[in-house]
Amino acid sequence: MLSEFLQYLFTGITIGATYALIALGFTLIYNASHVINFAQGEFLMIGGMTTVSLTAMGVPMLLAIILAVLLAGVFGILLQRFAIAPAKQADVVTLIIITIGASIFIRGLAQLVWGKEYHVMPNFSSDEPIRIFGAVLNSQSLWVLGIGAVLVVALVLFFTRTLIGKAILATSMNKEAARLVGIRTQLVLMLAFMVSALLGSIAGVVVAPITFTSYDIGIMLGLKGFVAAAIGGLGSGVGAVVGGLLLGVVEAMTAGYISSDYKDAVAFSMILVVLFFMPRGLFGAKVVERV
């Protein structure tokens, strides 16, 4: 009984940590620009796929990961510079369609380069699983959780201790005012997209040994990240982490105890229930309509 429960919990927390990182990526871009980036999942794909193919070419894994993450960062900048920035006057829906167009484009490129097959990535460290009270914990899960925690701490420090982080926050609160005090808001937006891409691609790399990876892995992971971000409340960092973990655990429990066919349905029902009672998610900011 306990071992079963623990098993589901481990699975849930591992995938939940990944969702949390994706949700943080959404949050970052949402905060800086109020755009929901439907291409967020593609950053994960770029991270995972690039690492796989570089290591296959004989590049040492650490270097491959660094290169993959940098590549995703470049895509983040390009996305902001060439797709989001020129369309700043557009409607919410129009922006959604633009980022969907971008994700189709990136996925198309990936399919050209890597084909449609699934790719396997080795664990970072030993393949030997760890046993706790009869439950099996994949060593890669520890990597996911560890790196996830490090990234969250790094992000907190980034936003509270660095000038660039504060500039992003300022821009998200009031773009005009930020510009008036000398913040180059376009640059800041570009940075936000880049950091978001870095986060996403790292998540993609660490989770790749568990989920495998392929050109289209970004669609569902990206959507789950969006669900997690919305559960937590768009724009809230704490919300993204809580939403991600909650979503992962609920999914794993559903798959374990009810039916794996319906785990996604439960995830999507959960968001409906949360939004029914809290229209701005668990930690979303309350805003007063101004007229």
Place this chain on the structure above:
Amino acid sequence: MSALIEVSGLDKAFGGVHAVEGVSFSVEAGQVYSVIGPNGAGKTTLFNLISGIYTPTKGEIRLNGESTDRLEPNQLAERGMCRTFQQMQICMNMTAIENVMLGRHLKLKSNLFSTLFRLPSLLRDEKSCRQHAQDLMEFVGCGEYLDTEASAMSYGALKRLEIARALAAEPKVILLDEPAAGLNGTETAALEDLIRKIADQGTTVMLVEHDMKLVMGISDRLLVLNYGRVLAEGTPEEIRNNPDVIAAYLGG
């Protein structure tokens, strides 16, 4: 005889900041009642409370003797209240006259069946609605814009259009939030005439306005707010001679 609008002990706090605090007053039917005060005195917040856009933190508002607690703006409209906004709220995706026809929403019996199949009864109603809207646009002085897209109209014309829309609902009381803001002298004079005409028809007018000349000229009574509290209340004559008001406005 009870007042048309009766406000007692009204309070609205935004996270600890009291935008409106302990405000009480009453407006008799047929009056032109103005709310004045420096920027940030809580005038617009007061209007938002009265028109149901904000919910009070404390206190009560009665419209025609009935408490408006928990009533939505559209329910207040059903009870005869309509308003305009300082930041104009015009539907830019419609033509001018459609905006005014929207104002007659509550006067129209619409059912889905006659709408979908465009039955003669609907066409008849639409025709008279349009006629009424056209009359109103002429009344407020933007009759030349009938089928102009709202997005193509000038600021001054839109201000009048918004009043026409509010009047289209045939309200018992109309709340005008800074109708003269951004208007030039001629336009303001025309507005003064218009407000007088509205009042003469028996509609109660509540007004938030900065233009003292306008306010003093047309108001029956005034309420002066300062930092969310009532500084003074009375006829224009009383307000003009009130030492507190003079101190607040001139002494700074």
Place this chain on the structure above:
Amino acid sequence: MLNQFMQSRLRGLIVLAVILYTIPAFLSNPFHYDLATQMAIIAATVVGLNLLVGFAGQISLGHAGFFGLGAYFTGIMTGNYGWSAIPALVVGGILVGILAWVVGRPILRLKGHYLSMATLAVGFIIAIVINNESQITGGPDGMPVPPFDVFGWELSPFGSYSLFGIELNGSQAWYLFAAAVLLVAVWLAQNLIDSPIGRALRSVHGSEVAARVVGVNTARYKSLVFVISAIYASVMGGLYAHFQGFITPAVASFDFSIVLITMVVLGGMGSTMGVILGAVVLKLLPQVLTHFQEMEAVMFGLILMLTMIFMPKGLLPTLQMAVSKRLKKRAGGQA
């Protein structure tokens, strides 16, 4: 004035009818007819979705769910229970409408991205159920659907018919029927938009607070238009199922929801003729792009992005603006 307006309303409809019924002159084989029929049915769906998105300003990223429900309801009732097509479409539409009302009431309180999320979730849940309840729906493999029928008379893409003495094959007959359906869909949508109800709907988009202070119960109107657009989707989904003769869960998928909303935005939100153009373009584009083979997805994504970046108002409104600017310039030049 009103008469003039009436005429301009009818003019759009007449132009559309003329276009729809001259298209067969350019179609040579059944494949083309099938594509055109699909376009007409999907265009009618999008006309309904546009009422919600373009006119009332509410987002739905899950509309394929309603389309899929309509398709499967019709498929199951006519296929397994021997219902005739018309009652299946009507009952399906009513049930989907009720479902949309039930889920619409709470989620339409949400704004912006939260509404996108909620509608996306509703669409996903429907798709997952269709995928998993394979005993009823055939699961991922899909299910066959009998041909469309009216009182025993069948309309099948493989039949042959004669209309006013003209011999038609099944594909041609289906196209003529689908074109008529599209015309009716447009007519109903235009009637709705140009009415007190339509004004109330548009005011929700234009200024929700203005709508409320003049007495519009915005929550009610949002639900109403959500229900209407869901019924459009359901009925068109049913027709689509009969036309295709076979349906898979793809008709309810998230991908298809995205296709539908993209048609609206690409063609021009709030322009009935625009969204029909959007449907045609988005349906044709993959046909054209197959020549690029593995570059297809890349090209598609690129075209979609560029169009939306440079024509954020959508194809038809942008074209209309360009034309009227040209005309004005010419008139100015002559004066």
